[in-house]
Amino acid sequence: MPETKILYNPGHTACGGCGQAIAARLVIEAAGENTIIVNNTGCLEVFTTKYPESAWGVPFIHSLFENAGAVASGVESALKFLGKKEGTNVIAQAGDGGTADIGLQALSGMWERGHDILSVCYDNEAYMNTGIQRSGLTPFDSNTTTSPTGKESFGNPKMKKPVPEIARAHGIPYVATASVAFVRDLQNKVKKAISIKGPKYIQIHVPCPLGWRHEGAQTVTVARAAIETGLYPIFEYVNGELAGVQKIKPKPVEEYLKLQGRFKHLLKAPEQIKKIQEIADNNIKKYGLKLEA
Amino acid sequence: MKKFIEGSYAVAEAVKLCRPGVVSAYPITPQTHIVEGLAQFVADGELKAEFVNVESEHSAASAVLGAVATGVRAFTSSSSQGLLLMTEVIFNIAGMRLPLVLACANRAVSAPINIWNDQQDVMTIRDSGWILLFAENIQEVIDLHIQAYRISEDHSIMLPVMVNLDGYILTHGLEVADMPSQEQVDKFLPPYKPLYKLDTSDPMTLGCLAMPEHYMEARVAIQKTQEAALDFIPKVAGEFKKVFGRESGGLVEAYKIEDAKQVIVAMGSIVGTIKETVDELRAQGKKVGVLKLITYRPFPKQAILNALKNVPEIAVVDKSISLGSNSPLYTDLTSAFIGQDKVSKISGFVLGLGGRDITKDSIKQVFDKLSGKQVDCEFIDVKKELLEEEYAGN
Amino acid sequence: MAKVIIDEAACVGCGLCEQNCPEVFEIRGDGIAHVKAHVCEQHNLSEVADQCPVQAIKVV
Numbered sequence: 237m238p239e240t241k242i243l244y245n246p247g248h249t250a251c252g253g254c255g256q257a258i259a260a261r262l263v264i265e266a267a268g269e270n271t272i273i274v275n276n277t278g279c280l281e282v283f284t285t286k287y288p289e290s291a292w293g294v295p296f297i298h299s300l301f302e303n304a305g306a307v308a309s310g311v312e313s314a315l316k317f318l319g320k321k322e323g324t325n326v327i328a329q330a331g332d333g334g335t336a337d338i339g340l341q342a343l344s345g346m347w348e349r350g351h352d353i354l355s356v357c358y359d360n361e362a363y364m365n366t367g368i369q370r371s372g373l374t375p376f377d378s379n380t381t382t383s384p385t386g387k388e389s390f391g392n393p394k395m396k397k398p399v400p401e402i403a404r405a406h407g408i409p410y411v412a413t414a415s416v417a418f419v420r421d422l423q424n425k426v427k428k429a430i431s432i433k434g435p436k437y438i439q440i441h442v443p444c445p446l447g448w449r450h451e452g453a454q455t456v457t458v459a460r461a462a463i464e465t466g467l468y469p470i471f472e473y474v475n476g477e478l479a480g481v482q483k484i485k486p487k488p489v490e491e492y493l494k495l496q497g498r499f500k501h502l503l504k505a506p507e508q509i510k511k512i513q514e515i516a517d518n519n520i521k522k523y524g525l526k527l528e529a
Numbered sequence: 530m531k532k533f534i535e536g537s538y539a540v541a542e543a544v545k546l547c548r549p550g551v552v553s554a555y556p557i558t559p560q561t562h563i564v565e566g567l568a569q570f571v572a573d574g575e576l577k578a579e580f581v582n583v584e585s586e587h588s589a590a591s592a593v594l595g596a597v598a599t600g601v602r603a604f605t606s607s608s609s610q611g612l613l614l615m616t617e618v619i620f621n622i623a624g625m626r627l628p629l630v631l632a633c634a635n636r637a638v639s640a641p642i643n644i645w646n647d648q649q650d651v652m653t654i655r656d657s658g659w660i661l662l663f664a665e666n667i668q669e670v671i672d673l674h675i676q677a678y679r680i681s682e683d684h685s686i687m688l689p690v691m692v693n694l695d696g697y698i699l700t701h702g703l704e705v706a707d708m709p710s711q712e713q714v715d716k717f718l719p720p721y722k723p724l725y726k727l728d729t730s731d732p733m734t735l736g737c738l739a740m741p742e743h744y745m746e747a748r749v750a751i752q753k754t755q756e757a758a759l760d761f762i763p764k765v766a767g768e769f770k771k772v773f774g775r776e777s778g779g780l781v782e783a784y785k786i787e788d789a790k791q792v793i794v795a796m797g798s799i800v801g802t803i804k805e806t807v808d809e810l811r812a813q814g815k816k817v818g819v820l821k822l823i824t825y826r827p828f829p830k831q832a833i834l835n836a837l838k839n840v841p842e843i844a845v846v847d848k849s850i851s852l853g854s855n856s857p858l859y860t861d862l863t864s865a866f867i868g869q870d871k872v873s874k875i876s877g878f879v880l881g882l883g884g885r886d887i888t889k890d891s892i893k894q895v896f897d898k899l900s901g902k903q904v905d906c907e908f909i910d911v912k913k914e915l916l917e918e919e920y921a922g923n
Numbered sequence: 924m925a926k927v928i929i930d931e932a933a934c935v936g937c938g939l940c941e942q943n944c945p946e947v948f949e950i951r952g953d954g955i956a957h958v959k960a961h962v963c964e965q966h967n968l969s970e971v972a973d974q975c976p977v978q979a980i981k982v983v
Contacts, residue, residue, distance in 0.1 A: 269729060271729070272599075272729065274595065281736070281738070282738050285734050285737040286737065287737040287739045287743050288737075288743070290734035292732065292734050293732055294729065294732050295727035295728055295732045295733060295734075296727075296732070296734045296735065297595070297727055297734075297736050298734075298735070298736035298737070299591060299594055299618070299625075299736055300617055300621055302587070303588060303591035303618065306587070306588035306589075306591035306595070307591045307592065307595035307598075308595060309553075309583070309588070309591075309592045309595065310551060310553065310591065310593055310594060310595025310597075310598075310603070311595040311596065311598065311599045312595075313553070313579035313581050313595075313601075314550060314551050314579070314596040314597075314599035314601035314603075315599060316579055317550035317551060317578065317579050317596075317601050318550070318599075318600070318601060324729060341584055341585060341587075341588070342587075342591065345583055345584035345585075345588055348584075349581065349582065
């Protein structure tokens with residue numbers, strides 16, 4: 237029996253319970269060995285490619301913080317030139333900062349030009365690699381080092397940048413959100429994405445025990461709670477049309493917030509919790525998340 | 530075939546002959562005709578390549594980085610603000626030891642915004658590990674691009690090469706130049722054979738994290754390669770002569786310096802003006818000459834010392850300035866003389882910033898001032914009234 | 924038989940044709956190009972004519 241090739245090796249230096257480490261392995265195992273990974277600067281490339289070791293069993297390139305979209309465009313163009321694009325997947329991956337903030341321009345260009353590339357965002361909702369600073373995907377009222385709680389602050393005053401909507405607005409054929417809470421769904425979405433020609437985007441919710449302040453063993457529990465409260469809707473846009481919505485029996489947002497240190501200041505601020513409940517309710521309405529009896 | 534051709538289109542045609550598989554660039558004056566020329570070749574089927582219209586220079590450099598990392602010869606071009614925007618990618622490409630050729634249409638750097646020629650842009654990346662070549666005229670523009678690929682892709686080098694051509698003067702000027710045939714270029718430049726690449730049949734990780742235990746040696750290795758390039762670049766020029774039948778490229782070119790009492794050292798199109806001025810002054814009996822640097826990085830210290838060893842007065846002419854200190858070429862050249870038994874008088878002059886016209890009179894001023902007191906950094910053709918009235922108190 | 928014709932009014936005397944094919948083209952004392960011969964074994968005369976910056980050369 238042929239030996240199964242390991243595409244993502246254990247022994248890397250991620251924190252115990254890191255959601256991104258789990259998701260990255262699931263992604264590459266779903267995509268398979270005929271895949272080239274282009275990775276922005278962030279936790280993932282730092283903990284998987286510390287010279288002289290690498291966790292990757294597939295071709296992997298890390299360049300800079302914001303350019304995975306552009307480097308991947310170059311890789312894909314080179315494969316096209318060589319006549320090798322058919323049968324080779326190209327995945328451009330980054331954290332939330334590298335996707336929604338500094339990397340958005342390159343991604344937008346890549347999507348607009350229609351490159352046959354899957355872009356994956358590992359959304360742990362802050363710049364974790366540099367020490368938990370606020371990003372464009374940091375949720376409302378989240379405590380980060382650059383949106384700290386204080387005498388006059390409840391944390392991040394802004395909403396998450398709707399990157400899946402931005403991706404959809406580019407007219408790309410496939411957009412999806414996913415989570416480490418639902419492994420099979422995540423891997424199915426990766427497989428579906430790479431079967432489609434053109435630009436694809438998958439945003440994966442990945443808890444960060446260090447940044448969100450919860451036990452490493454709680455990662456999947458926390459991720460699940462995000463979905464069950466409606467705060468992280470799981471859905472697909474196939475050719476711009478809403479599809480594949482993961483329905484929920486909505487739980488109150490406290491069920492999610494109380495699990496994490498980054499939200500603990502809210503437990504004494506019911507008016508803030510009300511605002512967050514509104515966010516969840518809006519998501520439930522917009523994406524039709526509620527499971528009807 | 531000799532052509533009467535605009536510098537930018539000469540770049541496009543020379544690059545076309547080198548058969549890149551991926552071209553990616555972002556428009557910026559005065560580089561635009563280079564990429565427009567290449568786009569037309571692709572559109573007409575004359576160049577089989579993927580042409581990637583990116584949304585910024587940072588992405589242009591990143592796209593060609595990705596292409597070369599995948600084993601395909603690539604090309605990009607920029608200038609001024611665009612070069613500065615791609616600066617971190619410039620360092621990345623050299624640090625990752627990826628071969629690439631970039632044409633830089635040298636232009637002044639903002640602020641104030643100015644689209645005309647000087648060499649400040651390339652000076653901002655002189656520490657990056659790129660090999661830096663400077664063209665005097667359109668023939669050199671053509672020849673240096675072809676040599677650049679050969680230098681860059683050799684397994685003993687594996688460093689990117691920037692060919693610098695003065696914006697507007699060379700990009701938009703027209704000259705007669707010989708455009709080689711495809712057969713000649715194919716004979717001189719073999720297909721790119723990567724030392725390492727992204728390939729699913731042989732996976733590798735590129736762009737690792739290097740801890741303090743590992744980073745320094747990666748940088749020392751580039752320094753050693755730059756030193757090796759001092760021998761390799763003339764070797765390539767020799768190979769070029771065999772195939773194309775002309776002297777072109779190499780480290781330096783000496784013009785009438787054998788018995789010169791005064792020599793100007795300079796790079797780029799200004800050398801043409803200096804050569805004409807030298808001829809005029811020689812006709813009047815003045816023993817003057819010019820030393821042209823074709824290669825700036827690696828810095829050809831020994832070639833310069835050999836050329837200038839008997840020259841009592843040397844003027845370095847820069848089209849850039851390290852504000853707060855002296856000019857780059859002056860700084861490099863003066864340090865070359867440290868520890869030498871005989872040290873000439875060396876003065877530094879700055880001309881032509883922001884496209885300020887450089888005439889034969891400007892050059893004569895340099896020779897005149899060189900006869901006087903030694904100066905580190907004197908600006909030529911400065912408008913005193915503007916400085917005193919408009920900029921006083923800034 | 925092929926014939927090379929130079930439009931003398933258009934010619935600016937740049938000398939490019941003479942540089943490319945001295946067998947056929949010659950800049951004379953009047954400062955413009957003239958035809959010495961109408962054939963050349965070594966050079967493609969249509970290509971040489973294409974390089975004239977003022978399109979003064981016709982190969983008929």
